[in-house]
Amino acid sequence: MTLSTAPVAHKRRWAGLAVLSASLLLVVMDMTILNVALPAISASLRPDAIQLLWMVDVYSLVLAGLLVTVSALGDRWGRKRMLLTGFGVFGLASVLVMWAESPGAVIAVRALLGVGGAMIMPSTLSMIRALFTDSRERATALGVWAAMAAVGGALGPILGGFLVENFSWHAAFLVNVPVMAVAVLAGLFLLPESRNPRPGRWDALGTVLSIVGMVGLVYSIKHFAKDGLTDPTALVSLAVGALALTWFVLRSLRRPDPLLEVRLFRSGPFTSGVLAALTTSIAMAAMMLLMAQWMQLVQGYTPLETGVRLLPTAATALIVSPLAPAMAERIGARTVLAGGLVVAGLGFLVLFAAPLVYGWVALALLLIGAGMGSLAIASAVIMSGAPLEKAGSAAAIEETSYEVGGVLGVAVLGSVAAAVYRAALPYTGTRAEVVRESIGGALDVAATLGAQGARLAEQAKVAFGDSIAMTGAVGAVLMLLAAAAVWKLTPRTLDIGAAHH
Structure with missing residues (x-):
């Protein structure tokens, strides 16, 4: 393919990949940093067992629940716009940690980080699909993207361990703020806007079903692990999740413009x-x-x-x-x-x-x-x-x-x-x-x-x-x-x- 037909100038698309990779690195790091910071948070805030469970769980519950909806919104509203909003939400939540002095406040901040993460993660992938129209280049770009995810998973505990040992558990979250600020500025200049040209009608019921289904599924798996296979809360949660997801899939298969392309x-x-x-x-x-x-x-x-x-x-x-x-x-x-x-x-x-x-x-x-x-x-x-x-x-x-x-x-x-x-x-x-x-x-x-x-x-x-x-x-x-x-x-x-x- 010739460069003149490329939607993004040659140098800019690799610089754009750097922005996308750095943001993914942070989101993945954030998932692992908490594991290291938990003992310090527990010692400082004394959460009970339920609060501790929610501190760990709420991030992945919100993230999993919103992924489908946010991706479909990004296809319509603009993937770049969704990504930059995600950067903003993630940065804001990381600043709010400074005022989190109770278990409830930490849970709320983690939920907000989950919202930001749900906006960032699928957007980085679909933006790479839009940035790199040449499929060989795209395969290389996705290789770099996957490497960043792996590095984020490994750096999280090291950076988290260093910050918690030398500063306080708040510092483990604050590290996100400068990177997100740079990512917003760089993203504004380096990333092109892309969206689905024929988005179709928004599926409100599908949105509710996908959120209820994913949250129900993830919540039930977590509770089966903790309380055993006969735990009534987990069983009800699994039944609700499975029902909602089955309905969602059948609905997606019937619609010409589904929220998620199950086909x-x-x-x-x-x-x-x-x-x-x-x-x-x-x-x-x-x-x-x-x-x-x-x-x-x-x-x-x-x-x-x-x-x-x-x-x-x-x-x-x-x-x-x-x-x-x-x-x-x-x-x-x-x-x-x-x-x-x-x-x-x-x-x-x-x-x-x-x-x-x-x-x-x-x-x-x-x-x-x-x-x-x-x-x-x-x-x-x-x-x-x-x-x-x-x-x-x-x-x-x-x-x-x-x-x-x-x-x-x-x-x-x-x-x-x-x-x-x-x-x-x-x-x-x-x-x-x-x-x-x-x-x-x-x-x-x-x-x-x-x-x-x-x-x-x-x-x-x-x-x-x-x-x-x-x-x-x-x-x-x-x-x-x-x-x-x-x-x-x-x-x-x-x-x-x-x-x-």
């Missing part, structure tokens, strides 16, 4: 890209959660030391992501996509089969990161399978799969880990319920018990090691099953460099 799933490559994104997200979220606990509670590292030791995943993802499109040109997108899942699966296998010491853990993290990196192709496959006017729908589906995958990972694999931990710890003494609830609880109780406590702490650490090994086995099986499905769904001849205009 994209008729494409095998599109479905395989979404499946790869979902599976990777499940595996990554569970792994990071368990590894962060193992390093801090079992190995005794500080939050900052833990963040640094989790770096192998981001480092390999950062190297492999931008190379993935070139690898796909050589050996085929199908091989890279399924191969990435197999490599990540091998990483989980290491956790299952090898002794639980940092050397082996680092190898597992390297393999998981390399597998993640090659999944930069998933974004290219998803976006190449969607026409430009449906870019918002494709981006919303991809982002939703990442978001739901993250929640599922913590809930499902986290529950497997918790069940194995409880089964491996035959403790019936003082405060047995607390001890068997989590390793953190066990170590707290052990600290009060003297000589008997030392034995309990040792038993708890061994049980937690068993739970990591079992989660590794489940994660490996999950990744390998997904690899087989992706191999079957993706055509051998799929070329993500073939132009889709």
